[in-house]
Amino acid sequence: MDKVGVLVVSKCLSGAAIIDTISRSERYTPEFYIVERQVNPFNMERAEVHAVVPDLAVAEVAKVAKRYAGNIAFGLTDTEDFVTAGGRDIVERESGVQMLCVSRKFAVEGSKAGQRVLFDHIFRRANPKYRVFDGKDYANTGEAVSDFTKSLEDFREPVVKPDRPARGAGVGVWGADFSTREGAAKFFEKGLAKGRVLVEEKVEGEESSFHAFSDGRHFVPAPMTRDYKRGLDGDEGPLTGGMGSYRGPDYHLPFLRKSDNDLLVRDEERSFRRWRGRDSEPGLRGVVLYDAIMHTGRGFKVLERNSRGGNTEFINLLSTIADDFVDVCFRMLDGSLKGIKFESTASVATCAVPSSYGVSGVPPSGPGPIGLARAYALAKRSEGRIRVFPMDVRVDGDRTVMGTSRSVAVVGLGKTVEEARGASLEGCSSIVGLLRWRKDIASHDSISRSAAHLRGLRHASG
Secondary structure, eight states: OEEEEEEEEESSSSHHHHHHHHHTOSSEEEEEEEEESSOOHHHHHTEEEEEEOTTOOHHHHHHHHHHTGGGOSEEEESOHHHHHTTHHHHHHHHHOOOBSSOOGGGOGGGOHHHHHHHHHHHOGGGOOOEEEEOGGGSSSHHHHHHHHHHHTTTOSSEEEEESSOOTTTTOEEBTTTBOSHHHHHHHHHHHHTTSOEEEEEOOOSEEEEEEEEESSSOEEEOOOBEEOOEEEGGGEEEEOSOSEEEEOSSSSOTTSOHHHHHHHHHHHHHHHHHHHOSSOOTTSOEEEEEEEEEEETTEEEEEEEESSOOHHHHHHHHHTBOSOHHHHHHHHHHTOOOOOOBOSOEEEEEEEEETTTTOTTOOOOOOOBOBOHHHHHHHHHTTTSEEEEEOSEEEETTEEEEOSSOOEEEEEEESSHHHHHHHHHHHHHTOBSSEEOOSOTTOHHHHHHHHHHHHHHHHHHO
């Protein structure tokens, strides 16, 4: 088999899944050149070259890429920090290694307000009502808060977001994080102290995540996924970076109609063409977009657009891709990406997290030990039905310890969502450590509630 060198820039999110998927290639023998923020044991064991850059400073990543450029065919990343900092632009300029992510110009995740302005031009029907507040436009904070309070006549149930990405943190939703005008104003004031604030109308509906790949010209949609953002079962607790997600055996989710997916794909592709322009746009290469979608009684809205694959959602897609992923990457580079085959398999990713994660009022616990040997043994016996991907864990001497964020993503695969969910939960139960996980991700009750909610909204809207 041909040898292929792959640069992986990882914040220990979906990096392990990227490496695992490339390792499953039947046509290539991969060599991994890994730059990550800590020593993830899964990634380190598979690395030809391993470098730790705690802040993933782009200049340091570029140095590693330049040193081994002759051995590297392309690079991938799992973090928007690298993308929005112009990581692709700098690495390609300094080393010549081509990165499969969008260029800085198209990294719209860097500004939520900027996304709304962009959508006014390329995707207006998917844009909820919004307004941007900038403290620089007011004489003092009190004046800004007063103007915000007046705006609540137009945003009766507002969603308040920091302009800069905060991975769920800092986002306030009416009815969950505040339920009075005074509470909303306090939340707004805290956000304004850190920079611009985006205020949007609250869109009632059911969420999904939409991914698309591109070589700069072609637009290739992936199966739809569903993310669980709140920390506790029943969608209770604060917003987190995501506690897990799933995809069904079809391209659409089980609580949606096929026509919902078809409409979304059609409109997303149209907006991509407007974004791209008439010809091929090299800056739009890789996972070109990851949109958070809200399905309502009257179509859909885009809640936000991201510049890389969703953490757990992308893991589900990687785990069910039928094509050789190395070939997919090469097709993105040479402009021949006309399609990607995905298996007709359900996938559920559940995140095992420190006991304090996503629990209000509980301070983060220290770096406790975590044991993955039983989980790996179970995954091996399952013959691919269970896959274990360490995230925020690191090697500390002769131990593996957890950080303060999501520790491990456990993927279960099956013919049905329920079968995949059972495998995922079985894998979580085999991990040793002071961990917890949501038990309701992709559950029958959760999916049924989503379907009933959406049916009710459609009925109410006529």
